[in-house]
Amino acid sequence: MAKRDIIVVKGLHKYFGAIEALRGVDLTVAAGKVVVIVGPSGSGKSTLLRCINHLEVETQGEVWVDGQKLGHDPKQINEIRTEIGMVFQLFNLFPHLTALENITLAQRVVRNRSKEEAIDMGLKQLKRVGILEKADVHPDQLSGGQQQRVAIARALAMDPKIMLFDEPTSALDPEMIKEVLDVMLDLAQDGMTMLVVTHEMGFARAAADELIFMDEGLIVEQGSPLDIFNAPQEERTKLFLSQILQH
Amino acid sequence: MSDRGGPLQESASFGPIVSSRRDRLSLAVAQAPLWLIAIFLLAIWAGYFILTRQNFRQAFEFILIGLSATISTTLWSYSMALILGLIAGLGRISRNVIIKNLATLYVEIIRGIPILVLIFYIALVAVPSVVDSLQALGFWLISRDISFLGEPLSLLSNQAISMNTRAVIALSVTYGAFLAEIFRAGIQSIGRGQMEAARSLGMSYGEAMRYIILPQAIRNVLPALGNDFVAMVKDSSLVSVLAVRDITQVARLYAGRTFRFREAYTTLAVLYLTMTLVLSLIVRMIERRYERNG
Ligand SMILES: Nc1ncnc2c1ncn2[C@@H]1O[C@H](COP(=O)(O)OP(=O)(O)OP(=O)(O)O)[C@@H](O)[C@H]1O
Numbered sequence: 001m002a003k004r005d006i007i008v009v010k011g012l013h014k015y016f017g018a019i020e021a022l023r024g025v026d027l028t029v030a031a032g033k034v035v036v037i038v039g040p041s042g043s044g045k046s047t048l049l050r051c052i053n054h055l056e057v058e059t060q061g062e063v064w065v066d067g068q069k070l071g072h073d074p075k076q077i078n079e080i081r082t083e084i085g086m087v088f089q090l091f092n093l094f095p096h097l098t099a100l101e102n103i104t105l106a107q108r109v110v111r112n113r114s115k116e117e118a119i120d121m122g123l124k125q126l127k128r129v130g131i132l133e134k135a136d137v138h139p140d141q142l143s144g145g146q147q148q149r150v151a152i153a154r155a156l157a158m159d160p161k162i163m164l165f166d167e168p169t170s171a172l173d174p175e176m177i178k179e180v181l182d183v184m185l186d187l188a189q190d191g192m193t194m195l196v197v198t199h200e201m202g203f204a205r206a207a208a209d210e211l212i213f214m215d216e217g218l219i220v221e222q223g224s225p226l227d228i229f230n231a232p233q234e235e236r237t238k239l240f241l242s243q244i245l246q247h
Numbered sequence: 248m249s250d251r252g253g254p255l256q257e258s259a260s261f262g263p264i265v266s267s268r269r270d271r272l273s274l275a276v277a278q279a280p281l282w283l284i285a286i287f288l289l290a291i292w293a294g295y296f297i298l299t300r301q302n303f304r305q306a307f308e309f310i311l312i313g314l315s316a317t318i319s320t321t322l323w324s325y326s327m328a329l330i331l332g333l334i335a336g337l338g339r340i341s342r343n344v345i346i347k348n349l350a351t352l353y354v355e356i357i358r359g360i361p362i363l364v365l366i367f368y369i370a371l372v373a374v375p376s377v378v379d380s381l382q383a384l385g386f387w388l389i390s391r392d393i394s395f396l397g398e399p400l401s402l403l404s405n406q407a408i409s410m411n412t413r414a415v416i417a418l419s420v421t422y423g424a425f426l427a428e429i430f431r432a433g434i435q436s437i438g439r440g441q442m443e444a445a446r447s448l449g450m451s452y453g454e455a456m457r458y459i460i461l462p463q464a465i466r467n468v469l470p471a472l473g474n475d476f477v478a479m480v481k482d483s484s485l486v487s488v489l490a491v492r493d494i495t496q497v498a499r500l501y502a503g504r505t506f507r508f509r510e511a512y513t514t515l516a517v518l519y520l521t522m523t524l525v526l527s528l529i530v531r532m533i534e535r536r537y538e539r540n541g
Pocket residue numbers: 016019020021039040041042043044045046047048
């Protein structure tokens with residue numbers, strides 16, 4: 001394994017009862033790369049992301065993150081999760097905390113930072129996502145786009161090496177999608193390793209080093225976004241792209 | 248849980264009773280909590296009686312002797328029940344099969360036995376058995392030369408554990424099971440995404456519970472916890488069967504001595520009603536505040 005391969009997935013299978021959500025996925029992501037994953041509903045995109053930070057435990061196969069194989073030791077899992085930021089479709093901000101507290105809590109509890117350090121970092125990240133003025137506001141007083149930006153700031157404040165995004169804009173009103181995508185583009189330009197499940201093909205075109213098409217628990221096609229958009233090899237990819245590019 | 252709270256627990260809504268013939272005024276009258284006004288009038292009338300009639304006042308002053316026992320029994324029992332309930336509630340949702348089953352066993356046993364029987368059983372059977380076992384363990388430890396642990400245990404004896412203490416233990420164990428169900432429901436009402444977000448930031452299960460899930464869950468179940476506190480005030484009267492001198496026991500003593508049953512039990516009932524009314528109003532206010540703040 002080359003040192004710069006920060007995520008390595010080998011022969012990953014995941015069952016939910018009788019449902020086989022992943023049917024043998026192999027994937028390697030080099031540090032600093034942006035990988036966009038597309039595919040129809042139920043194809044296993046979320047499951048793949050969630051196996052990478054162990055929110056789901058693989059049934060069979062291996063997941064390596066930053067040179068470490070994920071095992072069953074809770075300590076190791078917690079440490080690896082600290083290196084992986086995750087952004088969810090429904091934001092999952094903590095409603096009982098302000099935007100800033102959402103960002104400082106895990107820094108203090110997990111990273112053992114002092115209050116001052118955590119606040120400094122929190123304000124820095126809020127500024128980066130462009131909502132410094134909302135620091136003391138609770139999530140229910142923020143728009144969807146603002147909530148998602150706080151969620152991104154919360155993940156970034158942990159200094160992760162990898163960021164996972166699971167349909168970060170699909171719960172947003174159309175006019176708010178851009179503000180979130182802009183933050184993500186910025187992050188990509190800064191060299192963050194990103195795994196992004198999204199149907200925003202504009203983002204894929206602008207930021208992705210690699211596009212992956214998944215269907216029925218398998219990676220069907222994989223390559224540069226341009227190649228896949230212009231000349232998809234597989235019938236299923238063609239069909240899927242023609243459907244989503246219509247919109 | 249719904250039948251254990253105070254008089255204000257069910258909200259008063261007489262809306263559909265109003266027939267179309269009636270005008271707005273009678274609608275307003277019909278929708279007002281008449282029963283609540285009646286209770287207040289009753290309490291005021293009884294209070295007037297108690298203060299002006301010599302016999303009632305005597306009964307009242309005698310019964311007040313028991314008030315501190317009622318209050319301290321309730322407060323101690325409720326505090327310990329909160330701790331027990333939180334532990335058992337967390338146990339009920341544990342992924343550890345043994346912990347989960349133990350917690351469920353506890354809750355189901357308690358819920359299947361009348362509180363009065365539980366109080367007899369815990370105070371007069373369970374506590375003495377545990378004390379005897381601990382004492383035996385103490386002597387055994389001394390025989391093994393572990394006397395720093397053995398000595399204090401061997402000194403335990405059933406006489407040393409007052410009925411007041413046993414009453415508190417009995418009520419705590421009983422209400423711990425009720426509160427466990429409240430905590431469990433509260434925790435389960437928090438969406439799965441909260442736990443996942445906390446875990447994905449690297450928090451352990453315990454940290455996520457403590458900082459993310461429980462603060463939200465407890466806030467959601469505050470009204471239910473309040474209702475059970477009111478219920479505990481009433482159920483604390485059951486400890487009079489252990490001869491704990493709470494207001495119920497003292498009223499019984501007074502009635503038995505003077506044969507003034509009407510004075511003793513009217514005063515007692517009014518006293519409970521006043522306490523539960525006031526507490527229920529406080530619970531209501533807390534509930535309203537949280538509803539408003541979302
Ligand atoms: N917790 C779960 N329990 C049972 N089945 C699940 C669970 N999570 C996912 N699945 C199933 O696994 C399959 C893959 O789901 P997954 O969520 O990974 O798909 P997806 O590609 O993310 O779809 P979508 O675009 O709708 O988000 C689906 O058939 C889904 O029903």
